[in-house]
Amino acid sequence: MKKGIKILKVLVIVILFIMLLSAVSRLVEPKYATELIEGHFISEYYNEEKNHEVIFIGDCEMYSNISPMELYKTEGITSFVRGTPQQLIWQSSAILEETLTYEKPKVVVLSVNCLKYDKPVSEAYNRLTIDKMKWSKQKVDIILSSMTEEESFLSYVFPLLRYHARWEELTQEDIKYLFDSKENTYNGYLMEKDIRPVENLPTKRELSNYQFGDICYTYLDKITKLCKDNNIELILVKAPSVYPYWYEEYDKQIENYVEKNGIRYINFLDIIAEIGIDYSKDTYDSGMHLNLTGARKLSVYFAKILKNDYNLTDFRDIANVSAIYKKKLEAYNKAVLEN
Amino acid sequence: MKKGIIIVIIVVILAVIIGGIVLINSNNSSNNADAMQSETFIFKINGQEVKMGQNLLDLNLPETSNVYEAESCAFDGIEKTYTYDNYDITTCPENGVEKILNVYISHGEESTPEGIRVGDTVEDMKQAYGEDFKTADVSYIYTKGHTTLTFVTNGDVISSIEYSLIAD
Amino acid sequence: MNLVSESFIWFMIITTILYYLSPKKVKKYTLLMISVITLACLGWENLAYILFSTISTYLAGLCIEKGKNKKAILIGTVGINSIILIIMKIVPYINSKPEFNLIVPLGISYYTFQVISYLVDVYREKYSAERNFFHFALYVMYFPYLFVGPINRFDQIKQSLIKEENKKFNIESFYEGILKISMGFFKKLMVVSRIHVIISTITGDITTYTGAYALLAMILYSIDIYADFSGAIDIVVGFSKILQIQLTANFNLPYLATSINDFWHRWHMSLSRWFKDYIYIPLGGNRKGRVREYINILIVFTVSGLWHGANYILWGILHGIFTIFDRLRGDKKRNRPISIVVTFLLVSILWSFFIWPDTITSLKMIGSLFTTFNYVDMFQNVLQLGINLQNIILLLGCIILLVIIALNKSYLEAKMQNADITVKCTIVFLLISIILIFGWYGIGFDISQFIYNKF
Numbered sequence: 001m002k003k004g005i006k007i008l009k010v011l012v013i014v015i016l017f018i019m020l021l022s023a024v025s026r027l028v029e030p031k032y033a034t035e036l037i038e039g040h041f042i043s044e045y046y047n048e049e050k051n052h053e054v055i056f057i058g059d060c061e062m063y064s065n066i067s068p069m070e071l072y073k074t075e076g077i078t079s080f081v082r083g084t085p086q087q088l089i090w091q092s093s094a095i096l097e098e099t100l101t102y103e104k105p106k107v108v109v110l111s112v113n114c115l116k117y118d119k120p121v122s123e124a125y126n127r128l129t130i131d132k133m134k135w136s137k138q139k140v141d142i143i144l145s146s147m148t149e150e151e152s153f154l155s156y157v158f159p160l161l162r163y164h165a166r167w168e169e170l171t172q173e174d175i176k177y178l179f180d181s182k183e184n185t186y187n188g189y190l191m192e193k194d195i196r197p198v199e200n201l202p203t204k205r206e207l208s209n210y211q212f213g214d215i216c217y218t219y220l221d222k223i224t225k226l227c228k229d230n231n232i233e234l235i236l237v238k239a240p241s242v243y244p245y246w247y248e249e250y251d252k253q254i255e256n257y258v259e260k261n262g263i264r265y266i267n268f269l270d271i272i273a274e275i276g277i278d279y280s281k282d283t284y285d286s287g288m289h290l291n292l293t294g295a296r297k298l299s300v301y302f303a304k305i306l307k308n309d310y311n312l313t314d315f316r317d318i319a320n321v322s323a324i325y326k327k328k329l330e331a332y333n334k335a336v337l338e339n
Numbered sequence: 340m341k342k343g344i345i346i347v348i349i350v351v352i353l354a355v356i357i358g359g360i361v362l363i364n365s366n367n368s369s370n371n372a373d374a375m376q377s378e379t380f381i382f383k384i385n386g387q388e389v390k391m392g393q394n395l396l397d398l399n400l401p402e403t404s405n406v407y408e409a410e411s412c413a414f415d416g417i418e419k420t421y422t423y424d425n426y427d428i429t430t431c432p433e434n435g436v437e438k439i440l441n442v443y444i445s446h447g448e449e450s451t452p453e454g455i456r457v458g459d460t461v462e463d464m465k466q467a468y469g470e471d472f473k474t475a476d477v478s479y480i481y482t483k484g485h486t487t488l489t490f491v492t493n494g495d496v497i498s499s500i501e502y503s504l505i506a507d
Numbered sequence: 508m509n510l511v512s513e514s515f516i517w518f519m520i521i522t523t524i525l526y527y528l529s530p531k532k533v534k535k536y537t538l539l540m541i542s543v544i545t546l547a548c549l550g551w552e553n554l555a556y557i558l559f560s561t562i563s564t565y566l567a568g569l570c571i572e573k574g575k576n577k578k579a580i581l582i583g584t585v586g587i588n589s590i591i592l593i594i595m596k597i598v599p600y601i602n603s604k605p606e607f608n609l610i611v612p613l614g615i616s617y618y619t620f621q622v623i624s625y626l627v628d629v630y631r632e633k634y635s636a637e638r639n640f641f642h643f644a645l646y647v648m649y650f651p652y653l654f655v656g657p658i659n660r661f662d663q664i665k666q667s668l669i670k671e672e673n674k675k676f677n678i679e680s681f682y683e684g685i686l687k688i689s690m691g692f693f694k695k696l697m698v699v700s701r702i703h704v705i706i707s708t709i710t711g712d713i714t715t716y717t718g719a720y721a722l723l724a725m726i727l728y729s730i731d732i733y734a735d736f737s738g739a740i741d742i743v744v745g746f747s748k749i750l751q752i753q754l755t756a757n758f759n760l761p762y763l764a765t766s767i768n769d770f771w772h773r774w775h776m777s778l779s780r781w782f783k784d785y786i787y788i789p790l791g792g793n794r795k796g797r798v799r800e801y802i803n804i805l806i807v808f809t810v811s812g813l814w815h816g817a818n819y820i821l822w823g824i825l826h827g828i829f830t831i832f833d834r835l836r837g838d839k840k841r842n843r844p845i846s847i848v849v850t851f852l853l854v855s856i857l858w859s860f861f862i863w864p865d866t867i868t869s870l871k872m873i874g875s876l877f878t879t880f881n882y883v884d885m886f887q888n889v890l891q892l893g894i895n896l897q898n899i900i901l902l903l904g905c906i907i908l909l910v911i912i913a914l915n916k917s918y919l920e921a922k923m924q925n926a927d928i929t930v931k932c933t934i935v936f937l938l939i940s941i942i943l944i945f946g947w948y949g950i951g952f953d954i955s956q957f958i959y960n961k962f
Contacts, residue, residue: 013932200405202420203427206499208478
């Protein structure tokens with residue numbers, strides 16, 4: 001009996017301290033609400049109605065350049081951009097796998113920019129992709145495949161181990177969004193309205209090696225197989241970003257790959273004129289990403305291709321979906337008109 | 340008296356040892372200082388030394404209108420690339436300082452202080468810089484201090500030269 | 508592997524589980540196997556050198572006990588092991604040349620001193636040579652004390668390390684061990700990490716930071732090196748406590764010493780005793796007259812300085828000189844508080860040789876204490892020394908807490924013995940929570956190795 005009471009007392013203390021540390025952990029974790037908002041993108045998918053016929057996956061070349069609202073407005077296509085900053089190919093693969101546990105789209109569009117990277121880039125970018133993912137087998141896979149040398153798996157399980165030092169930097173955001181969150185995208189699209197034209201570009205540098213790493217092909221194969229096994233059409237795309245340079249040698253490798261695997265590849269850099277992109281007005285960072293006007297042009301152009309070539313539903317005629325999108329469009333159009 | 344003698348003996352021994360140690364250490368310090376001076380690759384523009392990591396604004400370089408700012412996807416960090424006729428200089432602006440990260444030479448008459456330019460052969464490079472390099476595909480990478488000097492080749496010919504700051 | 512690291516925490520957890528799951532007679536072999544595997548994983552050099560020391564000493568011990576050529580075997584084995592140690596001490600200087608890249612085996616000083624003490628004790632017939640090779644190997648290779656010691660005598664550790672077989676998991680030992688380990692982490696992650704930043708700032712600019720800044724660095728370094736070293740020992744001793752292995756104490760409130768002589772009876776006690784028993788006494792100790800006694804003291808401290816590194820010979824000699832002065836002064840009655848403060852300041856000033864990178868700069872900094880009186884400037888600019896106000900307050904709070912604990916050690920230990928389980932658990936969890944929230948660890952905090960690791 002005495003021993004039992006002792007054990008109970010210890011258990012109570014343990015539980016109390018776990019609760020205390022959990023509360024502190026929640027307080028010090030970055031909220032990604034008004035600062036480093038890109039860290040929140042991955043989680044903005046979870047509360048969505050899972051009725052997307054098109055899923056976009058990739059890095060900032062995806063979430064800056066494609067607006068699902070424009071796809072819906074013009075062709076009634078339901079879509080979501082599961083984009084995160086510096087998303088690497090093995091992360092794209094895990095994110096696609098995770099998405100398929102929620103729904104089966106008809107088309108998956110993958111940005112090929114990530115194939116340039118065959119090693120983890122930085123802990124900071126990993127965090128922006130991974131922190132707000134729901135725990136799943138895919139999250140474990142992503143962590144294990146993405147960790148840089150200085151990182152530890154435990155720091156993802158217990159964020160306090162990573163973010164404890166933020167006790168010195170707590171802001172109002174940390175209190176305001178302690179139990180709440182803020183969405184900053186429109187179905188995964190990050191709206192930027194500034195204009196910074198392309199005036200000149202740095203010298204195009206010669207690389208010593210243009211070959212995509214073996215690991216990139218491994219995960220590209222995985223994505224291809226995942227789509228084939230689930231009867232999903234896969235489209236590889238290169239965004240119309242004029243910098244950093246996309247080399248011909250990269251393009252050749254993609255073309256060889258898609259030919260071998262029967263996949264479609266669209267390099268938007270080759271059809272800038274057709275899309276109507278004007279780099280004096282349509283970019284907010286000198287050609288690295290499109291701004292709202294540029295993204296709209298690209299999205300409208302791409303929507304036509306998707307509608308014509310893939311058997312997609314026009315959800316504007318479907319009551320329950322159109323009701324949801326009506327609300328989304330209200331918010332989106334309001335943001336478009338705001339200064 | 341005996342205590343005094345002991346103290347004197349100890350002080351004398353101490354003085355001799357300290358003197359010796361001071362002498363040895365002062366030699367080491369000056370040797371180290373000399374070694375530090377030449378411990379990094381230096382580029383030259385119009386006779387000015389350009390070291391990776393130094394402040395570009397401290398240099399008196401010609402003006403150029405070809406300046407490109409590349410921002411990161413998420414962070415408050417940008418890189419600025421200044422393009423001149425024969426070379427590009429990339430900097431990282433921070434607190435009023437423009438830290439030089441990289442100098443890239445791809446054509447023209449610009450040569451390294453050791454006399455190597457684009458178009459020279461790998462053999463010329465080895466003669467100027469020696470055999471202490473690493474290779475990565477068609478690149479030859481020399482490291483000195485906090486700088487790497489990379490020669491990208493096309494066959495036997497140097498097609499570009501790049502000085503880079505090694506990240507901490 | 509660092510003592511304050513995720514991998515060492517896992518090491519402690521796995522070792523504890525395997526140890527207590529092992530049948531009673533197998534426990535020590537489990538511990539030996541874990542030590543061997545861990546050493547091998549850290550690099551074959553670590554295992555190779557320690558195996559050589561273990562085998563040579565084990566065989567030498569048996570031969571010495573047999574009686575033939577005892578002296579020659581003792582001198583030969585001690586000589587070889589000492590030469591290896593000396594070579595390894597020179598390795599950092601050799602490695603400055605790019606063609607050399609030699610690895611210094613982990614714990615070489617600590618296990619070399621242990622094997623030498625064992626051989627000399629067997630030679631002196633203090634105890635019999637150990638016949639069981641695996642028992643002896645465990646004494647040499649017990650992994651945790653390879654990091655920072657303490658240096659254990661075979662007869663003192665044999666009972667708890669090897670002989671006691673009927674060990675069952677003991678909650679009291681477990682609690683004491685966890686508390687001690689937590690204290691070690693607390694010292695390292697709350698105090699040492701923060702002090703390092705301030706000292707790095709001061710030593711980074713030797714033109715600006717002289718006088719009062721130098722004194723601040725010296726005092727902080729005193730706290731730093733003690734917290735760092737005793738923190739590491741706490742982790743090693745604490746973990747050993749969980750396994751119910753009693754290690755020798757290494758510190759006894761060193762900054763409460765009333766003289767330099769007293770300081771060396773409280774600081775790194777296992778090493779001081781080793782120098783006394785295996786260098787000072789064989790040289791004659793104080794049995795051959797006053798002059799010889801003082802020469803012997805000087806030799807011991809010079810060797811001690813050398814052991815720390817060539818840059819520290821002067822440090823060793825100065826400690827020797829001050830020890831001699833204490834002996835000359837005799838047992839005169841002194842004001843205890845003043846003696847403590849003076850000794851602390853003297854010890855702090857002598858730590859200069861560890862703070863700045865070379866002897867000349869250290870001497871210059873010591874000199875600046877008497878020529879540059881920039882105390883007002885220092886207080887005005889204390890927030891420019893690398894850490895902000897919140898962290899300064901936290902650091903001061905931690906130092907005060909450690910001082911209070913040190914001054915009331917016996918009282919607190921007695922209280923904890925009788926405390927309710929709720930109180931005990933609360934204290935440990937509170938300590939761990941403070942470390943988890945306010946500790947300087949993880950990405951962005953460079954937890955450099957413990958200072959005494961490199962010896």
